Amino acid sequence: MPPSGAVRRRDRLRPSDLALGPMALLAALPVLVSVWKQGPCLDKGWGGTEPFWRFCYSDLAVTIQTAGAERGLPAYLSGDVRLDQPPLTGSVVALVAGLGPGEGALATQRWVLGVWAVLAIAALVLMTWWVRTSLDHPGADPLQVAVAPVVALTVLLSPDLLGVVLATGGLWAWSRRRPALAGALLGAGVMARTYPALLLVVVALVAWRTGRERDLGRFAGGAAAAVVLVAVPFLVLSPGTLVHSWSTWLETPAGLGSVWYLPTLAGSPWPASVVTVVAGTGMIVALVLAALLALGAPSAPRLASVALVAVAVVLVSGTAFPVQSSLWLVPLVALAGMRWRDHLVWALAEAVHFVGVWLYLGGLQVTNRSLPAGWYAVALLVRVAAVVFLAVRAWQTATSFPPEAGFSHVAGDPQPGKVRTSEARSPSVPAI
Numbered sequence: 290m291p292p293s294g295a296v297r298r299r300d301r302l303r304p305s306d307l308a309l310g311p312m313a314l315l316a317a318l319p320v321l322v323s324v325w326k327q328g329p330c331l332d333k334g335w336g337g338t339e340p341f342w343r344f345c346y347s348d349l350a351v352t353i354q355t356a357g358a359e360r361g362l363p364a365y366l367s368g369d370v371r372l373d374q375p376p377l378t379g380s381v382v383a384l385v386a387g388l389g390p391g392e393g394a395l396a397t398q399r400w401v402l403g404v405w406a407v408l409a410i411a412a413l414v415l416m417t418w419w420v421r422t423s424l425d426h427p428g429a430d431p432l433q434v435a436v437a438p439v440v441a442l443t444v445l446l447s448p449d450l451l452g453v454v455l456a457t458g459g460l461w462a463w464s465r466r467r468p469a470l471a472g473a474l475l476g477a478g479v480m481a482r483t484y485p486a487l488l489l490v491v492v493a494l495v496a497w498r499t500g501r502e503r504d505l506g507r508f509a510g511g512a513a514a515a516v517v518l519v520a521v522p523f524l525v526l527s528p529g530t531l532v533h534s535w536s537t538w539l540e541t542p543a544g545l546g547s548v549w550y551l552p553t554l555a556g557s558p559w560p561a562s563v564v565t566v567v568a569g570t571g572m573i574v575a576l577v578l579a580a581l582l583a584l585g586a587p588s589a590p591r592l593a594s595v596a597l598v599a600v601a602v603v604l605v606s607g608t609a610f611p612v613q614s615s616l617w618l619v620p621l622v623a624l625a626g627m628r629w630r631d632h633l634v635w636a637l638a639e640a641v642h643f644v645g646v647w648l649y650l651g652g653l654q655v656t657n658r659s660l661p662a663g664w665y666a667v668a669l670l671v672r673v674a675a676v677v678f679l680a681v682r683a684w685q686t687a688t689s690f691p692p693e694a695g696f697s698h699v700a701g702d703p704q705p706g707k708v709r710t711s712e713a714r715s716p717s718v719p720a721i
Contacts (some may be wrong), residue, residue: 312421312435316413319441324406327445331402334395341651342658344644348447348613349405350398353386359397361387368527375534377480377519378448402445409444412454419461420623426464426591428626437619438636442643447613452482457620459485460592463492468504472511479512480519483535484600484617490576491596494583539565544609545646548673554662564608571606575599582687590687593624601680605673612643618679625683638675642668 324331330345335354340346352358356372364370365383372379382401389400413435421431434440444450459475462468471492478485489512496505523531542561543549549564579599582590600617604610622632645660645668652659 312417312431313414315432316417316435317410318436319438320406320409320413320444322441323409323443323445324402326441327402331399335398338651338654341647344647346647346650347402347445348611349382349445350402353382353398353401354394358383358386358401359389359391359394363387365530366522366526368530371530371533373534373537374448375452375479375481375483376523376531377477378451378482379530379534380519381451381481382448405445405448405450409440409450412450413440416454416457416620419457420620422465423461423624424464424466426593426624426626429593429624430626430629431623433623433627433629433632434620437623438633439615439619439639442639443613443616447611449482449613449616452478452485453616453620455481456485456488456617459488459492460596460620460624463508463592466504468501468508469511472508472513473515474511476512476515477519480516482617484603487572487575487579487599487603488596491579491583491599492592494580495589495592495595498583499589538608541565541608544611545650546610546612546614546642546669546672547608548605548610548669549608550669551666554666568606568608572603574606575602578602582684586688591625593621594626594683594687597621597625597683598680601676601683605676610673612639612646615639615676618676622679626686627679627682631679631682635675635679638672642672645669 327345327347329343330340330347330350333339335345335347335350352372352374356370358365358370358372360370360383362380362384364387365372365379370383372382374382385404386397386401388404389397391397417431417435420426420429420434423429455474455478459471459473459478462471462474472489475485475489475492479489492508493505496502496508520531540561541564542558543553543564547564549559549567552559576599579595582598583595597618600621604614604617607614618635622635645665648658648660649662649665
């Protein structure tokens with residue numbers, strides 16, 4: 290007869306026990322809030338400073354007009370249209386824009402945001418299901434994806450969601466023992482957003498810790514195949530487009546949201562070369578911390594916990610930390626088993642910065658309505674501190690509390706009453 294504590298743990302209703310249907314309806318809520326927030330700009334456009342005061346500015350909408358993306362995918366592949374996006378993301382944006390009504394820039398912008406809102410709902414439902422069915426992540430909370438406040442703030446600001454959904458799918462596939470699919474999704478994610486490259490390293494580290502080294506060959510093969518598949522058309526038609534977003538990064542000075550923007554606020558901006566070196570150092574620190582956590586924790590940590598630490602460090606040490614980049618953290622927070630209290634503390638900090646950044650930008654041209662640089666610096670630091678707080682909580686959880694073995698929350702777990710190798714193996718026990 291199982292211990293009474295185990296019975297209570299099995300009988301307790303958890304978010305993962307909820308049906309997918311209600312979660313899908315919930316996933317539409319933050320997207321609808323984001324559409325509502327875009328209302329003033331959908332009505333009058335995204336030009337001038339008014340979008341800043343009404344908090345509806347969108348890089349996605351503005352780029353459609355400035356880059357001429359309505360010319361479609363062929364123009365983007367040939368290099369005639371330049372989008373400041375990695376190749377896969379730029380291709381999707383150009384494809385959607387090219388299918389627009391062709392009735393002017395504003396009509397195309399409305400079309401793209403409408404399509405993106407529909408795709409966002411589908412992506413959130415998919416990520417919710419992946420979090421719900423992910424193995425090796427006890428305590429994962431799919432509701433923290435479905436109704437994440439940060440999604441409502443950011444999902445229509447940029448096409449970052451494409452990279453996020455691919456990265457989340459890669460982590461899910463790895464947890465379901467599908468290494469080739471995991472590699473392919475993360476490889477495609479690298480071509481949509483750069484940060485999934487960190488996750489490739491994190492997966493390799495966790496694989497070494499949990500005795501899945503043999504899976505790394507198929508994992509690497511899947512990632513390489515996806516990268517090549519996306520890159521080949523660009524190599525043939527327009528090699529410059531392939532590397533445009535990454536080469537631009539090397540020459541970009543500190544941007545909004547970054548702690549390295551504080552000298553700019555003080556009137557003494559750092560040279561772009563210095564900022565790039567500092568950001569590169571941050572990437573190295575992120576990988577070192579990920580290795581220490583993955584290989585040195587008392588028990589094998591959740592993959593998402595290690596990923597959350599690495600991505601958080603890269604975000605706070607990067608050359609820019611725009612509001613939309615916080616979307617990267619949403620599925621990692623859910624998979625890492627963060628408490629709602631921690632999630633909401635972070636979301637509140639994001640909201641403070643969200644308001645502050647638009648008031649600051651609008652005030653650059655209308656000084657009598659400006660948020661002073663000092664107050665924007667406070668909002669920036671509050672947000673950075675909240676992201677560091679998430680990383681610290683993920684580290685504490687991974688090093689203080691071993692994974693809860695024997696109580697799988699995933700329907701169809703082949704051995705729900707047994708401890709899986711990846712959960713029970715200690716550093717001193719060799720893989721079998």
